[in-house]
Amino acid sequence: MHTLMIADDHPLFRDAIAAVIDAGLPGSRLLQADSLAEVLRQAEAFEALDLLLLDLGLPDAEGLSGLQALREALPWLPVVIVSAKQERHTILEAIDLGAVGYIPKSTPREALLAALAGILEGRIYLPPDIMRRPPATRPTPPPADLSPHLATLTAKQLEVLARLSRGASNKLIARELDIAETTVKTHVSAILRKLGVASRVQAILVADQADLATRLAQHRQDRLDA
Amino acid sequence: MHTLMIADDHPLFRDAIAAVIDAGLPGSRLLQADSLAEVLRQAEAFEALDLLLLDLGLPDAEGLSGLQALREALPWLPVVIVSAKQERHTILEAIDLGAVGYIPKSTPREALLAALAGILEGRIYLPPDIMRRPPATRPTPPPADLSPHLATLTAKQLEVLARLSRGASNKLIARELDIAETTVKTHVSAILRKLGVASRVQAILVADQADLATRLAQHRQDRLDA
DNA sequence: TTGAGCCTCCTACCGAAGGAGGAGGCCCTC
DNA sequence: GAGGGCCTCCTCCTTCGGTAGGAGGCTCAA
Structure with a gap:
């Protein structure tokens, strides 16, 4: 009752x-x-x-x-x-x-x-x-609209971006990837230019909006397949 | 089957x-x-x-x-x-x-x-x-569980953090809040210290993990109530 | 009234971040 | 084999980010 x-x-x-x-x-x-x-x-x-x-x-x-x-x-x-x-x-x-x-x-x-x-x-x-039926109308926009830019990043740049997204400094990224810090800077600069943003923070925002993790997995998978 | x-x-x-x-x-x-x-x-x-x-x-x-x-x-x-x-x-x-x-x-x-x-x-x-129990138990746990730290931020610091999370530079934040850039730096330093992180990027990561938006709305609401 | 906490701003300093420009090596394709 | 793209590294320089420390003003509570 x-x-x-x-x-x-x-x-x-x-x-x-x-x-x-x-x-x-x-x-x-x-x-x-x-x-x-x-x-x-x-x-x-x-x-x-x-x-x-x-x-x-x-x-x-x-x-x-x-x-x-x-x-x-x-x-x-x-x-x-x-x-x-x-x-x-x-x-x-x-x-x-x-x-x-x-x-x-x-x-x-x-x-x-x-x-x-x-x-x-x-x-x-x-x-x-x-x-139960959202993706019908939404699937295309996120990948296509949000960042055609991300697709243009090279494999190394994606690796760097992934670490940027974790809050790593250039120095730390250099150590992790075993390359010089200047090289990291080169990559970061390229990333910023390609993403059309002005700072690493903004790059991160673009990245996780565009689902970096997925794209990275994709890339790694491609590499394994090849 | x-x-x-x-x-x-x-x-x-x-x-x-x-x-x-x-x-x-x-x-x-x-x-x-x-x-x-x-x-x-x-x-x-x-x-x-x-x-x-x-x-x-x-x-x-x-x-x-x-x-x-x-x-x-x-x-x-x-x-x-x-x-x-x-x-x-x-x-x-x-x-x-x-x-x-x-x-x-x-x-x-x-x-x-x-x-x-x-x-x-x-x-x-x-x-x-x-x-089924958001308003009853939600105010406390997120602050307590995810980051006891965030709860210790002052209202102004939360405002600054919110802008950090949007990728804003110190200079821009200063303009938006109509305060000096040095003051913004003071706030940012305090935020980093309270959150126990070393850079603004990491602060952002902590912030969105801890659902900053909710907390901010809460704070603003409190201000209205008062 | 004194003190605590907060917001404000300052100077001074240093390391991190980012741009500009150049350069060598590698691999792939035309 | 000549180019193009990518990765690597460098120097020089500017700006941004962040710390340290000090200081004045405000409000609120003891």
Whole structure:
């Protein structure tokens, strides 16, 4: 027997959700709220609240700021977002802010009930259909867009860059690679020029944005293959 | 009947996982790999692969870069991270990169099996114990665990560190904060001393490991609250 | 009121970083 | 065999980064 609260400013939607829960999770007690203020007010009265279903469009809590405020005010209260928004980014941000789940309003009732049941048992729910297909639209940009530059680095330059990324000084790199420090400087200069940056720090930022490790492994692999 | 692959460079750990899966998900076919290269090689042979259990410590794929590379190379392959790391930040980043789940190595075997079963049915798994308590326990542990040092930085020092992390020079930081370059140097020196490192580059590495952004937001929030 | 902590700025000094330019050796390709 | 690319190393020079030490002003708490 659980106590749930539905926070949404559309009475019709609240009723619809309530009907689904009544049918699917019989015996649950249901509270309703149409604003963040109302949530806070009622939550103080009902200590035994198990879960809040929070819409992201409340009049006094636009977007995720409402969730953030709630997490600060009532950290003990598990909150699941119920929203029409379906962006991966929003979903992850909600989880980052401490939501225990994110349910798109387009979710069919069976899936919704299963999600709520899982959450009440302590699990986290994310919409699989949205979360399981990100790379479809993103695979190309990182390698191609972020740094066509990295591809132009020679093997030795990549080795040097890898050590730069670990915070090594020119002197240390020289020792590690068993070459002169002046040679290291030559490599570093070439790296900076190719990456179009002005300092080793910026080179590092470019490098790990462009996933240096992968590229390095690739390079080493190529060498082994050859 | 599913086909799973375990990618971890520790044979003992692979065997341990294999044993758990054998017992808990009987009939599953299990493949093993000790490097990212090996995963790619085998994945081409076994088209019917249903799930990859990926460790974050592979020799040729440090951290999440390996996941990213995998998602690009084999977007159709569902990947669940199995790692000793337990930072919320890492977990969310993994999901953002398209992982279908994140299982800490400390997860008890029953929970592990349940997680895998859920994932094979199309759900997303996040460790509830970690994800469900951010505001309550998060303020303390990161400061305490990852770097007791960062907590000792003053507000101004954090501002400077944030700019260091963007690759800014002392001169630029001075302009941005509208203070003298010598003052910036004073701050930088203090930061290096407190973090126990020898150069700005290393300070940056410590900073982003310890989730500087979060801490900075926290600090700014505190200031607003006051 | 005194002191502690922080921010500010300074001088002086030194080593690290980076640019410019040149040079020899190696390997590969045309 | 003549070039091109890469790695190696050098000198000379400038700028940047970082330390040491001192000093004044501020706020807050004892």
